[in-house]
Amino acid sequence: MRVVLKYxxxxxxxxxxHLDMQRAFGRAxxxxxxDVVYSQGFNPHILMSFASPLSVGYxxxxxxxxxxxQDGADISTVKSDLNAVFTSDIQILDVFEVTGNKKLxxxxxxxxxxxxxxxxxxxxxxxxxxxxxxxxxxESYIANDRRGKPVDIVPLIRQLSVDGSVLYALLKxxxxxxxxxxxxxxxxxxxxxxxxxxxxxxxxxYGKIGGGVLPFTALKEKAAAGC
Amino acid sequence: xxxxxxxxxxxxxGGELNSIYKEDAKLRFALCFPDVYEVGMSNLAIHILYEVLxxxxxxxxxxxxxxxxxxxxxxRQEEKALTTLECGQPLHGFDMVGFNLSxxxxxxxxxxxxxxxxxxxxxxxxxxxxxxxxGGGACTVNPEPIADFFDLFVVGEGEEVIVELCELYxxxxxxxxxxxxxxxxxxxxQGVYVPFxxxxxxxxxxxxxxxxxxxxxPEKVKRRFVEDFDxxxxxxxxxxxxIGTVHDRCTLEIxxxxxxxCRFCQAGYMTRPVRERSVERVMAQAESVISATGYxxxxxxxxxxxxxxxISELMQALMDRFEKQRVSVALPSLRVDSFRFAEKxxxxxxxxxxxxxxxxxxxxxxxINKNITDEDILGTVYNAFASGASTVKLYFxxxxxxxxxxxxxxxxxxxxxIREEYYRxxxxxxxxxxxxxVSASCxxxxxxxxxxxxxxxxxxxxxxxxxxxxxxxxxxxxxxQYHDAYLSFLEAVFARGDRRLSAVLRAAYEDGAVxxxxxxxxxxxxxxxxxxxCGIDPAFxxxxxxxxxxxxxxxxxxxxxxxxxxxxxxxxAYSAQxxxxxxxxxxxxxxxxxxxxxHGGEE
Ligand code: SF4
Numbered sequence: 052m053r054v055v056l057k058y059x060x061x062x063x064x065x066x067x068x069h070l071d072m073q074r075a076f077g078r079a080x081x082x083x084x085x086d087v088v089y090s091q092g093f094n095p096h097i098l099m100s101f102a103s104p105l106s107v108g109y110x111x112x113x114x115x116x117x118x119x120x121q122d123g124a125d126i127s128t129v130k131s132d133l134n135a136v137f138t139s140d141i142q143i144l145d146v147f148e149v150t151g152n153k154k155l156x157x158x159x160x161x162x163x164x165x166x167x168x169x170x171x172x173x174x175x176x177x178x179x180x181x182x183x184x185x186x187x188x189x190e191s192y193i194a195n196d197r198r199g200k201p202v203d204i205v206p207l208i209r210q211l212s213v214d215g216s217v218l219y220a221l222l223k224x225x226x227x228x229x230x231x232x233x234x235x236x237x238x239x240x241x242x243x244x245x246x247x248x249x250x251x252x253x254x255x256x257y258g259k260i261g262g263g264v265l266p267f268t269a270l271k272e273k274a275a276a277g278c
Numbered sequence: 279x280x281x282x283x284x285x286x287x288x289x290x291x292g293g294e295l296n297s298i299y300k301e302d303a304k305l306r307f308a309l310c311f312p313d314v315y316e317v318g319m320s321n322l323a324i325h326i327l328y329e330v331l332x333x334x335x336x337x338x339x340x341x342x343x344x345x346x347x348x349x350x351x352x353x354r355q356e357e358k359a360l361t362t363l364e365c366g367q368p369l370h371g372f373d374m375v376g377f378n379l380s381x382x383x384x385x386x387x388x389x390x391x392x393x394x395x396x397x398x399x400x401x402x403x404x405x406x407x408x409x410x411x412x413g414g415g416a417c418t419v420n421p422e423p424i425a426d427f428f429d430l431f432v433v434g435e436g437e438e439v440i441v442e443l444c445e446l447y448x449x450x451x452x453x454x455x456x457x458x459x460x461x462x463x464x465x466x467x468q469g470v471y472v473p474f475x476x477x478x479x480x481x482x483x484x485x486x487x488x489x490x491x492x493x494x495x496p497e498k499v500k501r502r503f504v505e506d507f508d509x510x511x512x513x514x515x516x517x518x519x520x521i522g523t524v525h526d527r528c529t530l531e532i533x534x535x536x537x538x539x540c541r542f543c544q545a546g547y548m549t550r551p552v553r554e555r556s557v558e559r560v561m562a563q564a565e566s567v568i569s570a571t572g573y574x575x576x577x578x579x580x581x582x583x584x585x586x587x588x589i590s591e592l593m594q595a596l597m598d599r600f601e602k603q604r605v606s607v608a609l610p611s612l613r614v615d616s617f618r619f620a621e622k623x624x625x626x627x628x629x630x631x632x633x634x635x636x637x638x639x640x641x642x643x644x645x646i647n648k649n650i651t652d653e654d655i656l657g658t659v660y661n662a663f664a665s666g667a668s669t670v671k672l673y674f675x676x677x678x679x680x681x682x683x684x685x686x687x688x689x690x691x692x693x694x695x696i697r698e699e700y701y702r703x704x705x706x707x708x709x710x711x712x713x714x715x716v717s718a719s720c721x722x723x724x725x726x727x728x729x730x731x732x733x734x735x736x737x738x739x740x741x742x743x744x745x746x747x748x749x750x751x752x753x754x755x756x757x758x759q760y761h762d763a764y765l766s767f768l769e770a771v772f773a774r775g776d777r778r779l780s781a782v783l784r785a786a787y788e789d790g791a792v793x794x795x796x797x798x799x800x801x802x803x804x805x806x807x808x809x810x811x812c813g814i815d816p817a818f819x820x821x822x823x824x825x826x827x828x829x830x831x832x833x834x835x836x837x838x839x840x841x842x843x844x845x846x847x848x849x850x851a852y853s854a855q856x857x858x859x860x861x862x863x864x865x866x867x868x869x870x871x872x873x874x875x876x877h878g879g880e881e
Contacts, residue, residue, distance in 0.1 A: 063293030066281065067520045071288070075520060078572030081603055095604045096574075108281060136572070138295050248280050 054126055055117045055155065055270060056133075057145040061110045064140035069104040075141065076116065082136040085129060088119040102155035102256055102267060103162065103224055106231065113144075113163075113255035115267045117155050147271035155267060158258035161209050162224040164232040165254055168216045168240075168247045175245045180213045182243040187211050194238035197231060204230055204238060224256070284348055288521045289315035292341075292363030295518040296570060298328070299364060303338035304451070305444055307331050308362050308372040308395075308409070310342045312379070312387035313795070318343040320525035322579060323378055323415060323436065325516045330437050333511075337444050340364035340372075341517070344387040345394065347793065353394055360394035369395025373447065375409040376440070377428075379417035382772040383765065383795040385424055388413075389787040392427065399784070401429045401474065406457050410447070414440075418471070419501075419548050420725035420832040423772045425473035426780035429461060432469055433835055434501035434548070435534070437511060439469045465495040469502030476834055478777060484818055486776065486829040498836040505873065507534055507553035512563045515570040527608070528573040530560050532592065533580035537860035537876070539867075541647045541851055542636070542675065544724035545581055547839050550867065551874035552860065557592050564596060568605060576600065577608040585861070630669030630713075631662045637678055638688025644854040645680050647847075652692065660699045668709035670696060676743045676760075677721040677735035679851060686743055689716070690750045697753065712755040718747060720766035724773050726837045728847035730830065733823040734770045737763045764802040765794070770820045776831035779819075782808045840868030 060072075067075065077097050080087055089095040102115040120126065129146045137143070170176055186192050189205055196202045207230035209221040218239065222230040232251050240247060260269045281287040309327055311318030318324060324341065331339035340362035345353060353360060359368035369375055375397060377388050389399060397411065398404045404411070413421055414432040421431045432439045443464060450460040465472040475495040481487040491497045504510045512531065519526070535552035536545070555563075564576060576596055580586060596607045635650055637643045643650065659670055674689055693716055700712045720740050723732040740763040751758040772779060783791075785808035793799040809816050824830070826845055843866060850857060857865050864870055864877045 063288065063291035064520065066287040066291050071521050074522070077574065078518065081572035081574065081605075082569060089604050094606075108287070136295075138293060140293055 052120050052122050052124065053117055053149050053152075054120050054129070055115055055147055055149050055267065056129075056143055057113060057115050057268060058141060058143050059110075059112045059114070060105075060141045062140040064138070065108055065110050068107055069101070072105070073099065073101070079133055079136050079141075080118070083129075083132040085132060086121045086124045088121060100154060100156060102258075103159055105253060106233070106251075109232075109251045109253055111253040113266065114253060115155055115256055117149070145268060145271075147268075148274055149270045150274045155258065157226075158260060158267070159224050159226070159256070160259050160264045161221055161257045163219070163221045163254040163257070165252045166218040166220065166232055166236045166249050167252075168218070168236075168245075168249045170216045170245065170247050175243075175247065176213075176216050178243040178245050179216070179218065179239060182239050183211050183213050183218060186239065186242070192238070194234055196234050202234070204235060208235070219254075221257075284352065285346060286315075286521060288519075289343065289346065290349060290363070291520075292366075294520055296515045297364055297517050298332045298339075300332070300338045304336040305334075305338070305374065305447055306367070306372045307337055307339040307444070308342050308367075308369050308375045309339050310344075310369070310375060310377045310391055312344050312377055312384040312391055313793075314346050315343040315519070316521065316523040318378075319517070319519050319523045321378060321380065322513065322529055322531060323380075325513045326437055326511070327376070327440060328517070329513055329515065330440060330511055331444065334441065334444060336448055340367070342369060342391065342395070344384075344391055344793075347799070350390060350394060350792070359396045360391060370397050370409065372409045374412060374444075376412040376414060379413050379415040379421070379424075381795065382417060382423075382769045383800075385772065385783055386787050386791040386794050388424065388427065389783065390792050393787075400426055402426070404429065404457075410457070410460070412443070416545060416548065419544060419835065419837055420774060421471065421473070421835075422777050422831040423775040423779035423783065425777050426784075428473065430464055431471040431473070432502070433471050433499055433837075434469050435503050438504055439467060439502050442467050443470065462493055462495065465499075468500050471499040471835060473777075478831070486831055486833070488829070489834045491834070498834055500836045501548070501838050503534070503549070503551070503838075503873065504553070508555050508559055512555070512559070514563065514566040516567060518571045518573075525577070526573075527575035527577050528564065528567045528571060528605075529577055529579045530564055530567070531555065531579045532560055532583060533586050536581040537585060538582060538649065539647055539847070539857050539859065539865065540636070541645070541728045541847055542678070542721060542724070543581075544727050547726055547867070548837060549581065550839065551869045552876060554586060554588075557588050557595060560592060561595055561599065564599070568600065568603070574604060575606050575608055585859075630667045630671065631659060632671040632673075633658075634673040635692065636673065636675050637681075637685060638674065638690070638692055639685045641854050642678060642681060642685045642688070644856045645851045646675075646678055647851070647856055649856065649859065652695070655692065656695055656699055659696050660702065663700050663703045663708050666707075666709040668700070668711060669713045669715075671715045672696075672717065674716065674718045675721045676718050676747075677740050677766075679721075679729060679732050680854075681735075683746075686746060687750075689718070689747060693751060693753070693756060697755070714756045715759065716747075716751055716756060717759045718744065719761045720763050722766050722770045722773055725830070725832050726839060726844075728844045728851060730774065730844065731824040731826060731828070731848065734767070734820040736821050737767050740766070762797065762800070765800055767816070767820055768794070768802065768805055771816045774831065775819045778812070778814060781812045782814055785811050838868055838872070840866075843867045 080097055087097050090098055099118040105111055126146055130143045133143045191203045191205050193201045194204045207223040212219045236249050255266050257264050258267050309324055311324055328339050331337050342362045361368050392399050410429045412430055413428045414436045418431045418433045446463055461472045464470045465475050475492045476489055478489045479487045533554045535550045537552050540546055633655055636648045723729045723734055744760045748758050786805050789804050791804050860876050
């Protein structure tokens with residue numbers, strides 16, 4: 052059976068790569084003695100895949116991965132069993148069974164982020180707010196991606212809003228286009244002429260589910276409704 | 279702190295599973311490893327000592343590793359001190375700061391850590407409120423080149439001594455003893471060496487004239503080993519790194535010491551006597567480590583796991599126990615005779631075969647007492663090839679005592695013969711494409727071995743031999759790797775050097791030396807300048823042959839292996855006479871009746 056886990060990470064766990072994250076989950080599953088399905092062959096590994104890799108340095112409050120468990124396994128204790136063997140920097144928020152065979156990865160639509168700037172003063176907040184507004188209203192805005200190549204970020208932005216020194220962004224996150232929130236953050240800072248550090252947290256991942264765009268937790272209701 | 283421009287920030291974050299957090303403790307101990315996190319976290323000693331120390335109520339041990347160059351620069355720029363992972367406390371605030379000294383080329387990193395940790399670099403400059411700086415690990419057979427930087431060394435195995443040292447420290451604190459009195463008392467614990475109390479003088483020749491023990495400390499510092507290794511504390515809940523490390527698996531120590539007596543091998547002698555851990559204890563440890571970490575691989579650790587008396591039984595038991603959890607059990611580095619067992623496990627195919635013949639001819643292998651024959655190797659590779667394996671790794675040394683070009687040619691011959699074995703297997707039966715990796719390191723004479731009096735071969739002729747091999751090994755499917763001869767030269771300087779080298783090390787460090795074991799960071803010129811600046815000829819330590827009666831810089835450190843035995847072994851080497859393994863016959867190395875139980879403690 053296919054089981055989806057929603058999880059968060061913070062603190063020291065923010066600084067580990069996608070590969071390390073996979074390994075951390077694999078080990079936690081073994082510590083907790085979860086009844087998972089392993090691949091065949093010389094190097095058996097847990098059949099597990101993440102909805103969307105998270106960059107090094109980012110926290111999350113809403114990331115997802117799926118794994119295969121033995122049919123009929125009891126999933127009611129998976130959350131507490133895993134949380135008992137993880138540090139407080141990685142915790143499971145929800146566990147649910149899903150039906151169908153479509154990988155989470157193929158359902159990705161967008162992801163919501165908070166970008167918290169450490170600003171010096173109120174004036175910087177205003178500058179950031181004005182800049183965000185300007186970018187939102189533009190038809191196109193060329194920024195440098197993480198490799199330094201120019202990219203038009205406007206088509207990749209779904210929604211932006213600012214609250215104090217925090218920028219909330221809903222960004223496209225599909226196979227054929229995704230915007231890394233750091234690219235947006237750097238663009239905003241350089242356009243606003245503000246020098247500031249920032250912290251990024253992914254708040255939720257959204258998928259194309261049942262004709263709409265919904266948080267992946269919607270798959271839970273879908274499975275429960277039997278469709 | 280901003281982490282964007284720092285490579286692998288997780289190295290500095292701590293917070294890993296099984297890290298230990300205590301409110302505070304009377305004695306705070308910083309366990310330091312002078313290399314990056316991924317290397318240090320792969321070191322078994324750090325994990326063992328972490329558990330041993332933290333099991334003491336009044337002690338809190340925290341870990342610190344050497345910051346990579348980017349982080350070191352950042353700490354300097356932001357004027358921040360190097361801290362421990364657990365509580366982020368600067369090293370200078372600890373009561374004790376212990377360094378694991380596993381290889382000579384980490385010495386410059388020790389200085390970096392002291393410097394960034396804001397601890398006075400020289401022991402002589404430390405006052406009542408500074409930490410006691412301790413060194414332990416393999417290099418303490420000859421700690422003289424770094425003696426100036428340390429308050430004390432633990433010679434030999436540390437897990438018991440460290441407890442005694444902490445107890446002594448706590449007592450001294452209660453009674454208000456001075457730092458010096460603590461050190462004097464510590465020097466009376468077996469295995470503790472306080473350089474301050476040993477004064478050496480030099481003869482005109484540059485050799486040591488005498489070493490004099492002061493203030494009633496023992497004339498000789500005796501190496502410590504754990505008598506009841508089976509019952510000794512093993513690692514049970516190791517800290518689980520978030521990021522991949524060099525040895526990222528459950529490592530179980532099954533045996534200490536080695537019965538083979540390879541004459542070049544310092545570890546082999548310095549960990550004697552041979553002691554085994556029982557299958558039950560190893561199993562119990564495996565159980566606890568796997569459930570505390572979730573590792574999916576177990577590997578056995580010892581100098582020669584094939585010699586462990588219950589190896590098959592243990593491997594089988596581990597595989598049976600952990601099969602359901604899909605935990606694989608990696609084969610120990612194999613000796614030829616344990617190969618049959620490997621075959622049975624069908625793992626050979628996956629991993630290929632690895633040999634360390636060390637020398638190219640039987641004659642030279644007899645000189646170094648490496649008990650492995652061409653027939654062993656060829657027979658084994660043939661079987662491996664026939665069962666589908668196609669990768670072979672071979673480890674050699676060049677510059678060994680009595681070596682001639684014939685021995686170098688022997689390496690080439692052996693590689694050629696291995697290739698022939700491969701082609702002897704009918705095509706449909708043998709595996710994919712043949713790949714032989716030949717690795718040649720440069721021999722470094724080490725303290726406490728029968729070769730401790732030998733001259734190291736000069737850099738130029740070592741390099742000539744490397745080029746010669748490189749040329750001759752241009753064969754399809756063969757890859758040749760060799761070590762930097764300059765690095766081996768420097769290693770040889772420190773391996774048998776004396777206290778005058780502390781100044782050289784300091785000068786090189788001040789000139790930027792750090793991470794010398796990392797090819798990209800090592801600069802021989804930097805050390806050359808330091809030698810010149812200090813008026814020291816490094817060749818005195820490397821290419822000079824010592825006489826048997828020279829007072830060696832570490833002669834006041836008793837490794838428990840008798841000098842007569844080492845001389846005997848050295849003379850046997852010259853006449854290419856092998857010495858059988860201790861399991862067959864005792865060679866009276868000095869431990870008979872003094873800790874070795876191999877032949878009932880008798881010769
Ligand atoms: S006492 Fe004899 S058997 Fe024991 S380690 Fe020494 S040589 Fe080997």
